[in-house]
Amino acid sequence: GIVSSGTSSKQLDKETDARFVGYFGAVGEGLLSLGTILAVAGGLGSVARWEEVYSAFGQGGVNAFVEGGGRLMEQGIGLPASLSATVLATMAVLFAATTMDTGMRLMRFVVTEAAGSVNIQVNKFIATIVVVGIGMAMTFSQGLEGGGGMRIWPLFGTTNQLLASLTLSIIGVMLIRKRRNPLPALLPLILVFVMSFWAAIEQLFSFADPANPDWLLFGLDVIIIISSIWVAIEAFFAMRKAAVDPPEPENADEMLEVVREDV
Template sequence: MSPVVLMFIGLAIFALGYFVYSKYLAKRVYRLNDDFETPAHELNDGVDYVPTNKFILWGHHFTSVAGAAPIVGPAIAVIWGWLPALLWVTIGTVFFAGMHDFGALWASARNKGRSIGALSGRYIGKRGANLFLIVIFLLLLMVIAAFAVVIKNLLISTPTSVIPTWGAIVVALLVGVAVYRLRWPLIPVTIVGVTALYALIVLGDRVPVVLPESFLGMSPATFWIVTLFVYGAIASLLPVWVLLQPRDYINGVQLFVGLALLYGAVLIGALFTEAKHNIVAPMINDAVPAGTPSIVPLLFVTIACGAISGFHGMVSSGTSSKQLDKETDARFVGYFGAVGEGLLSLGTILAVIAGFRTVAEWEEVYSAFGAGGVDAFVQGGGMLMQDGIGLPASLSATVLATMAVLFAATTMDTGMRLLRFVVQEIGDAVNVRITKVPATIVVVAVGLGLTFSQGLGGDGGLRIWPLFGTTNQLLASLTLSIIAVMLIRKRRTPWPALIPLAFVFVMSFWAAIDQLSSFANPESPDWLLFVIDVVIIVVSVWVVIEAMIAMRRAATEPPEAEDADVRLEAVREEV
């Protein structure tokens, strides 16, 4: 079968989701209103609360939630066959991720830009909110530690990506000044910025940067990880308009250029070149390698970003809601942000199932569960681009590797900003005021401690990563429970939230229970992960029970007051 068929099927489903289902959510469920004063205007402080053009905000939101996960998850999950992965990515994006991301953004904007953790206190109860913070803290810690390792590995394995990775920061700073201080038009600034970024990619391909075995007294792995945490700390403290927004915006545009190259290579390669790529991976893989876990429930936690992800709710409510210029922008930023991630996941699937010439080549890469990933995406996608549009193999690999590094880096620095918020919220819960700088120092210390917990190579950052999928999806279900409570209190249909909530919670809870036995394996037990998994399971069940009680109570109480009264109530709560 030609990958072009799958490409057009996926694109059609995403288009229907955005132009039909998201409009239904905006008009009938969330009832967006341009007259509503968003937190960005009401609380504008020029640092975290900043009214932002919806295209720039979409770029920030999309690249923050994307990271490397929509590449890694699908690239691993196709070991069960391309059909299950394709179905979960397309259906999950339209009915799960879009609703979840859009809903979290709307819910936070309607509550002064409060985070999901803070919203749980209002809509579920303080006890549930304190438990919620535990899950959020653990998930963000996994993200920043693991993504530091992913970026470090790519910078070492693909030295051609070093110059564009760090050069992108300079480009972003200049874009921020041009847009917010010089007030230059967005379109020409975008063209110049993206052109500069791709010039850096070409330069990086010609001038690879390989660090010596000892650099400033550190190994390359140690140096890159320390540098990444220092960068992330600085980026998380700067006003969002200086670096976070322009960097993420340029990266978002760069992603669509990269996706256009990848999709164009699939189309041109199938129609106009002799080296026609067909799908070599099985539709349903009945001969998975030994040790591969069952497709159910593992598929639904292996592919998180790209179908539905709890991390997205934290970004929606942690940073994006504070920058929303108009409430109606939430549909484009939240739902289309999810669609953008779905497009990346679809492109990944096409690259890893059609980027190899023979079944034997594909099986060699997928010789064990987890063997696919970013490397398979870069290898397969590079081959498609070389054969389809004639881009040299080395430059193709540099483009795709840089794409992965830049998204992982934006997710990491956003994750550090969010974790700083969580540390401050934990301080508030125990009546200890923690300001930005001390909270950031705590984040860096804990993150570096985990990353270097198994040596200076930094691979300790991946130690608790096996729990990411289940924790991430459990958090998504908890976020959906808050959205459902809000909708019930407003006497609006909660089913668009309740159906994904039930499915995601069952699958992720099932996966978490399955993992307990592997962590307690007598031959190679990991009691740290076992204990963390138990904590996550207990906390998640507890919060869901609290949420069910809150839903029942919301259904019997008088409808929630209209928005003006709600905002007055929120002010009284803070006083």
């Protein structure tokens, strides 16, 4: 949701390009996922090597991707093993770099818009400095080895899926305004929100475990839960308002496009 509204939308020439770009972006993402699964699973060569690499939960990681993908490239297109491993390692680094770049860009948008909401003008340079500063502070908050980001990693899954439910709620409002069937958005919205909210509650109890408490994550989880309830209430009222308001004209998108071209 944030990526499509914050990054992709600024790369489209016009709104009607969104379906084409979004569809093939999803296809590309799916192919990348499929290739990664093949690399980390089928590329290891034998059951014995599989058991060695995945000897415990959390093992494997990037090394398994590089090794498995390199072997597939060597056997598939004949590249030498060393060159194949180098290509796969470069791909992994590029994935990480583009992810970091996208995250920084999105955070810069958030900082700029948040400051604008309180009538504070922040240019892109100041916003970038703020974002990089926050990122570095988080990265080195647990020491110079740079593992600070893993401190809040346990909350990633919950927040990621709650963000997905927010995106689905926006789509639901749009469909209701257009008087189209909202169930394709509302049904997964209910499932994703309920399961994610349930997970957040479960995590809250685990973070408050007297034997091994984690009060930082407990506090962040409380904020996430409160924010989720707030967003759910806002989404409900937005959908109810969309249902009673006059329907949006069928050619509303085309009319908006004409206005933008005139501007």
